Amino acid sequence: MNASTMARAAGAALFVAAALAAQTPPSDEFLQLEPVLQQALRKAGPFVVTVETYGGTRQAQGSEGAADGEGPPKPRQMPKWEPKPRQEDPDDADKKKNEKKKPLVASGFAQAQGKTSGVVLTADGWVLVSRFALALEPTTVLITVPGRGTFHAVRGGEDTSRGIALVKIDAQDLPVPDFVHPDQVHVGQWAFALGRTFAADEPTVHLGIVSAKKRLFGRALQIDAYTSPANYGGAVVDVQGRVLGIAVPLSPSGRNAGVEWYDSGIGFAVTIADIQPLLARMQQGEVLQRGWLGVQLATAWLGPGAKIDGTPKDGVAAKAGLRKGDVIQQVDGVEVMNGPHFQMLLSSRLGGDPITLTVRQKDGDVLTVGPLTLADAPWSEQKQSKDAELPASFPLPKEPEGR
Amino acid sequence: MRSFSMVLLGLAALRAQTEDFGKAYSFAERKPGTKVEQTIDTLLPSIVKIHGASGLKTISAYATGILVSNKGHVLTVDQILLQPDRTRVVLYDGSVHQAKLLPADDRLGVRLIQIDPDAVRCELRPLWPAPDTTFRTGQFVVSLGNCFRLAEFSEKVSATFGVVVGRANTALRYRMTDVKYDGDIILTDACNNPGHYGGGLFSLDGRWLGLNMRLLDSKETNTMLSAAIPVADLLPYLDEVVNGKPRPVAAAAAEPAWLGAVLFDKAGRQSPPAYVERVVPGSPAAQLGLRNDDLIVRLGEFSTRTCREFAEILGKFAPGQTVTVTWKRGTQVMTGDVTFGKAPTEAGK
Structure with missing residues (x-):
């Protein structure tokens, strides 16, 4: 069998495959999906509401922005104008592809005070909104329920770790969605x-x-x-x-x-659907934040357990007597594999949550510590703290501060 | 042996591709497919590539157009690349034609250009808005256009898929930069990249829904949006230029509307919310029952978030027009209809 006959055979095989593919009846999955989407829209439309805010402080939100709630907003620094190098061929598609993709929203993203959205939580007027809508600390929040009119909203609690907030409007018999677990x-x-x-x-x-x-x-x-x-x-x-x-x-x-x-x-x-107890707390006006234990982990330690590299003075861990060199072996009875595992176990918790640790100290003694009560994270979700980067190491603020 | 035959298989496929490459488009090569595939295939010959003048980094020298008549009319977004003597149209058969510029519509921000139909060797396949131009949120759409000039010669333009995200008004609800068009637009998530504009937005059954606009820069959300001008709005312009049907002339701008509510507008970089400081006695605001310290939040359906926005939006209305005003007093949200008056003259004050 020489190369040309093989190529012919391969070509024939391709042809047969193509012919077979053409014979199978084509399905129009898009056409089938469209009415499904329309029906979902009709069902969901009534409980999706408009959120409008008035007043408040406009400020930059991005990495260059001032931290939220830290005194008066600083004037936004405009970038210096610099002449751009002349591009030789503006039509070169390949070059465009190779260019580093710039985000459509620049860093130092200035939050516009446009409308945002919300979802009805209860028939008696609790509405879930994004904290993004309230980031400017508006003086007035208005909720428009489709077909029901516009209502003045009073702010309830928040969960900063989830980026959601509750507001209450004076309305009854609102359409309530089904939440899927x-x-x-x-x-x-x-x-x-x-x-x-x-x-x-x-x-x-x-x-x-x-x-x-x-x-x-x-x-x-x-x-x-x-x-x-x-x-x-x-x-x-x-x-x-x-x-x-x-x-x-x-x-x-x-x-x-x-x-x-x-x-x-x-x-x-x-x-x-899985945070009903937290929603109840938010309805009481509580501001929920990520939990903070106050340990820095030794990144070189690969397990078993998570080795403590430092404990800031005001942290929960320091007050409970944990020290550098201790190895956390269990969290609430769950065996800790390594540092990242410990972070996973901890990061899902909120301030005020209890936690019980099993710790092997430097001298070999194994102690059960707790139950301890996690503190609110000293960094806010809004504060753009570089220290908050996970999972490289736990945040260790230079100046521990309470909220 | 096995890997060797795999290489050959690859070569055979490559050979088939190179034979196909560079061939002029023909209807004979159409293969049966799904309805959506057939729709795209039917529409493609009506979408043309436009090349024009450029010279600036931010302005691309290419766009897309839609053939709308047998006389060689091509509709596209009016833009700087459309310069006399430098505008060329590439048809589906790969032929290149010099195009003549026809009068643009400044309100729509679109322009018709025309090629010489006698110079065309292939069959022209014009599109015209169907009687049913409606679209709805969540409707699936196909967007056709030559994004980033990826298609050359007789290559087909790109098809992107998405849904109608919603409807928005460019006038006020939805502040954008660089938008000439003043009216309702179709928002979509079928992306409008450079070059894609001037192309068309179509329903899956091939109805022409809109003309792709440039990427919009929304001041309201600080994001970029893909949008299209609904064809229903394009029709009067098309009818006028292509078919010679005259359009009703829009009424001349009237005097600005007057409400008679003096706002607490302090000078500064940030315009404050539209709180009423004083109500002029006998004014429409007084008849409406506005009081000082009321916060005006909406005129008609337009939100007035700041004093500046309030002034801007009021300027869109004329004396004698009746709109619903929404305001907040304490924790009450109140509404009422008001008929705007004429601002009293200086002498009358």
């Missing part, structure tokens, strides 16, 4: 991100799927539908119009980032 969500299922921003009469919709579950330490679903300031606070729904989660700008580092990720195919939807 994250255990019943599957990676790859359709997820439509709804908002109600651009027009009052109909919601906006972005199409996507669930990319991952239990992101941000068990707090959120990752989706690939576009999430942006236009639909933050809006509902991410399944094909039946049930709420999988609330779209929020968050990132694993704990910073209130994610805005610059909006067209990247990475979005987060905080799950609601």
